[in-house]
Amino acid sequence: MRIESLDAVPYTIPYRTPLAFAIGEVREASHVLLRVRTDDGLVGQADVLPRPYTYGETTGSILAAVRDLFDPALRGLDPGNREAVDRVLDNTVANNTVKAAVDLALWDILGQEVGASCHRLLGAFTDRVRVSHMVGIDTPERMAQEAGKVRAAHGVTTFKIKVGRADHRADVEAVLRIRAELGDDVVIGLDANHGWTAEQAAASLAAMEPARVELIEEPCPSSEVLARRRFVDAARIPVYADESTPTPETVARAVLTDGFDGINIKTSRSGFTRSGRILGLCDGLGVGVLVGNQIDTQLGTLASVAFAAAHRLTSVRPAEVSNFLLVADDLLAEPVRIVDGTIAVRTDPGLGIVVDEDKLARYRTDR
Ligand code: MUC
Ligand code: MG
Known part of the structure; x- marks a missing residue:
């Protein structure tokens, strides 16, 4: 062929x-x-x-x-x-x-x-993926409402809260409010998308201590080399890299040079082959992983779910596979569903993608 x-x-x-x-x-x-x-x-x-x-x-x-x-x-x-x-x-x-x-x-x-399904070809460790939901930056009130709504509608109990505003006090208020409104049985992580300085990141984490945040992703810019390394060394919760580590070699540097505790793996930027290499590196080095989201549609989510469910290490943490809830429609003929906070893998050959051609004709922008 x-x-x-x-x-x-x-x-x-x-x-x-x-x-x-x-x-x-x-x-x-x-x-x-x-x-x-x-x-x-x-x-x-x-x-x-x-x-x-x-x-x-x-x-x-x-x-x-x-x-x-x-x-x-x-x-x-x-x-x-x-x-x-x-x-x-x-x-x-x-x-x-x-x-x-x-x-x-x-x-x-x-x-x-x-x-065979890609999930089976990759390792088929489990057949459902627990979902972590990303909450975008907004007013503290609306951010807490969004997390509460997704828990009530889909049974999701792990949230990644977007932070990194220039005025980090608004982030602190939002995170404390989400913990107060959702209670003790939710897991809260943060993602600053390198919006804070290392100093702001340290000050914010200290002020958020009552919210019991479990991890932070991309706290500060990778260009501030020493400040970032000092932050990672001093942090009392795991620090994950995401957009600064799209390839195996950037992962190796973040872990070996900067001491990162975990890596966000995204199939939409490293496919299955390079994601597998990144996973192998993390496995051998004893570094945590989570399967993240590039704000994928349902179509892209099928790949993340197949990869996350295929391996032991990626099944430790819930995967960020719910961003498609933001999108008003999708090209997939058979929708992805979140049931009791989980998404089931597809067992059809390959990725199991069947595109609704009428929808593609409606949404394509090249004609
Ligand atoms: C993330 O985890 O950073 C936001 C922009 C993007 O490309 O991915 C995200 C989610
Ligand atoms: Mg991120």
């Missing part, structure tokens, strides 16, 4: 509610559906998410990378020869989310070829 072509279809689906975080805000899912076609008729699919504030990619750059770089370079390769594909992808720097989607689409093809 050979790769025949790569197509990229840009589409936009509005959000029900925007999501704000320290370095940006998203109001709509303006993504790109990648389709890798093979000469014997199989089609691998994955979602590509432009996130200029973290990786520099835009819809235009994603379309150009597929059209000008990866489509011509990958045509004719065996889709099962991921090492050869990886070498081609490596010839281009950055472009993480396009490369991730190519990899996911190839795994999707492999699963269809052998008649």
Whole structure:
């Protein structure tokens, strides 16, 4: 079997509610559906998410990378020869989310070829993923309401609260309020998306002590090298890296040089192959992992769920797989459901993605 072509279809689906975080805000899912076609008729699919504030990619750059770089370079390769594909992808720097989607689409093809789900091919450790929900930056009152609503509607009890405002006192107030309103039986983590300085991060954590926060992600900028290392050394809760560690080598540096306690792994920026390498590194080094969200649609969520449920280490913590609740609709024909705070894996071959073609026709932006 050979790769025949790569197509990229840009589409936009509005959000029900925007999501704000320290370095940006998203109001709509303006993504790109990648389709890798093979000469014997199989089609691998994955979602590509432009996130200029973290990786520099835009819809235009994603379309150009597929059209000008990866489509011509990958045509004719065996889709099962991921090492050869990886070498081609490596010839281009950055472009993480396009490369991730190519990899996911190839795994999707492999699963269809052998008649097994990606979840099964990856390890099939468990068949349900516990959900952690991300609460965007807003007034403390609305943030507590959002967490309460998601717990009541979906049974989710783990929350990652977005913080990192220039005035960190508003973050402190929000986190204390969420703990007070939701009580003791919820788990609270934080993500500052490097919006605070290391000093603000330390002061905020001290002021939030009554809220019993279990971990903090990207507290301060990776460019402030010594300040960040000092913060990680002194922190009394685990410190996780996310957007500063999109690749195995950045993970190795964050752990070996800066002493990070955990790594957020996102299939939408490292696919299954590189996510697996990152997971292996973390496993060998004794570093925690969590499966995070790049504000994925339901289509992208299928990949995160397959990966999170496939491995022991990724099943330790709930995975961030509920951001699709923000999006008003989806391209998937069969919706993803959260039941009692969990999402079940799909058992269909590959990723189990069936696109509703009428919806794709309605939301695509290239016609
Ligand atoms: C996160 O965990 O940082 C926000 C922007 C993005 O690209 O990912 C997120 C979630
Ligand atoms: Mg994060």
